[in-house]
Amino acid sequence: MSDRLTLEELAVLMKTAGITVDPAEMARRPDSAFEEYGLDSLGLLRIVGELENRRGRALPTHADRCKTPGEFLDLVNNSLMTGA
Amino acid sequence: MTSRTVITGIGVIAPNGVGAAAFWKATQSGLSVLDRVTRAGCEHLPLRVAGEVRGFDPGAMVEDRFLVQTDRFTHHALAAADLALEDARLGRADYEGDPFSVGVVTAAGSGGGEFGQRELQHLWEQGPRFVGPYQSIAWFYAASTGQISIRRGLKGPCGVVCSDEAGGLDAFAHAVRAIRQGSRAMLVGATEAPLAPYSIVCQLGYEGLSTSDDPERAYRPFTDKACGFVPAEGGAMFVVEDEEEAGRRGATVRAVLAGHAATFTGTQRRDASGEGLAHAIRGALREADCAPEEIDVVFADALGTAEADAAEAAALTAALGAYGRKVPVTAPKSGTGRAYCAAPALDTAAAVLALEHDVVPPTPNVYDVCHDLDVVTGSARPAELRTALVLSRGQMGSNSALVLRKGASATA
Numbered sequence: 001m002s003d004r005l006t007l008e009e010l011a012v013l014m015k016t017a018g019i020t021v022d023p024a025e026m027a028r029r030p031d032s033a034f035e036e037y038g039l040d041s042l043g044l045l046r047i048v049g050e051l052e053n054r055r056g057r058a059l060p061t062h063a064d065r066c067k068t069p070g071e072f073l074d075l076v077n078n079s080l081m082t083g084a
Numbered sequence: 085m086t087s088r089t090v091i092t093g094i095g096v097i098a099p100n101g102v103g104a105a106a107f108w109k110a111t112q113s114g115l116s117v118l119d120r121v122t123r124a125g126c127e128h129l130p131l132r133v134a135g136e137v138r139g140f141d142p143g144a145m146v147e148d149r150f151l152v153q154t155d156r157f158t159h160h161a162l163a164a165a166d167l168a169l170e171d172a173r174l175g176r177a178d179y180e181g182d183p184f185s186v187g188v189v190t191a192a193g194s195g196g197g198e199f200g201q202r203e204l205q206h207l208w209e210q211g212p213r214f215v216g217p218y219q220s221i222a223w224f225y226a227a228s229t230g231q232i233s234i235r236r237g238l239k240g241p242c243g244v245v246c247s248d249e250a251g252g253l254d255a256f257a258h259a260v261r262a263i264r265q266g267s268r269a270m271l272v273g274a275t276e277a278p279l280a281p282y283s284i285v286c287q288l289g290y291e292g293l294s295t296s297d298d299p300e301r302a303y304r305p306f307t308d309k310a311c312g313f314v315p316a317e318g319g320a321m322f323v324v325e326d327e328e329e330a331g332r333r334g335a336t337v338r339a340v341l342a343g344h345a346a347t348f349t350g351t352q353r354r355d356a357s358g359e360g361l362a363h364a365i366r367g368a369l370r371e372a373d374c375a376p377e378e379i380d381v382v383f384a385d386a387l388g389t390a391e392a393d394a395a396e397a398a399a400l401t402a403a404l405g406a407y408g409r410k411v412p413v414t415a416p417k418s419g420t421g422r423a424y425c426a427a428p429a430l431d432t433a434a435a436v437l438a439l440e441h442d443v444v445p446p447t448p449n450v451y452d453v454c455h456d457l458d459v460v461t462g463s464a465r466p467a468e469l470r471t472a473l474v475l476s477r478g479q480m481g482s483n484s485a486l487v488l489r490k491g492a493s494a495t496a
Contacts, residue, residue, distance in 0.1 A: 016152065017149065017152060017153075018147065018148035018149030018150065018151060018152035018153065019148070019149055020148065038149050039149075042153065042217045042218060042220075042221070043149070043153075045217040046216050046217050046218065049213065049214075049216065049217065052213065053213055053214060
């Protein structure tokens, strides 16, 4: 599906939280914690809000509790595909 | 004897310069940088002249992840804190073994108005889903203290003083208390950013606000042309520490925080502010064990209305006796504007630099003084300076006085 979240788009979203990260870096280490990239919980909350506005639909309520980019991508894309 | 608390680092972000050296060069030259308001969205407002900080690029000093979640007033604070720590040569390695030994206290007059306005505009134009989560922290008065603490890993006593403009001096008293209670060092000071549309509208009700459109005439305290004050942004942060602790790590003592006192005389009571200010001066002198004649220079509050200036002149003679008419008085803020809580912080920076250079900086744009005071005008006045008195009053009735002693005497 075209509205799947990619690491490239996640990197763009992380920029809105002031974090500059290479998507290739996240692809190499999908299980590194957001914290290691300097992203805190408010920053992830911002990314969730931004993404919800972009897609025009709500994400699961626990989306802002994901610890890693890999976990976040799985959760978001499963949710988008199932329409949950 | 209780040990003394000393200033070992100064960081300045001011309309007339970034960094203490540039600030002092402009301050002692008497340069006025007051100018027309140019900030976006302010063109149509009746405030015409202000002291804008133009020579500061937040992105050059503060990481993006802190910039996106903070208001301009916190950008000023983070940068000024860096400069102060650098000046004091106090690095993370000095305290990471005991992060609880260093704390932060700032004063704030209105918090992050520009950030708040932007988010409220999102709310109004697009709806609640478009208000970002950083709104929950960025507008808040305590934002600068919190962000400095987080960014620098400082876990000691942290607080924010919200006691009106004079809080910029009261913050020093809080820092001194923290040092006496065992903290090794404190970051202390105040920064503001009140030059955005919403913030300016909030100030339009201040009866002392100057709406003159002439930068050379908008803020002339102590003259019969006084027509109020010009607001400004920026501020200063300081590293203060216990004198012995500073000595142990080889830090240079720039000045001694010798005495402070504060009073409150109510809103819109310019006449009563004189008595309150006099009481604060007496209290600060008492704590500093300082006789009136020992004061070598006064950094005045200089609100710039006839009534407020008269009250300040009366306070000086009430507290210092006849010497109050002889002591050199200066108000460098007539050349930079009045940055609310940050105004007395900038005055404290100027006072420390004046003590170091034995020079009283002049009061820009002020020529014919109509009060019985020795206001230093025109150019800087060389003088042997050992003790300085910094005064501040708030729009809402707070009055504070701070006595500073020369740093060199600290090591004598």
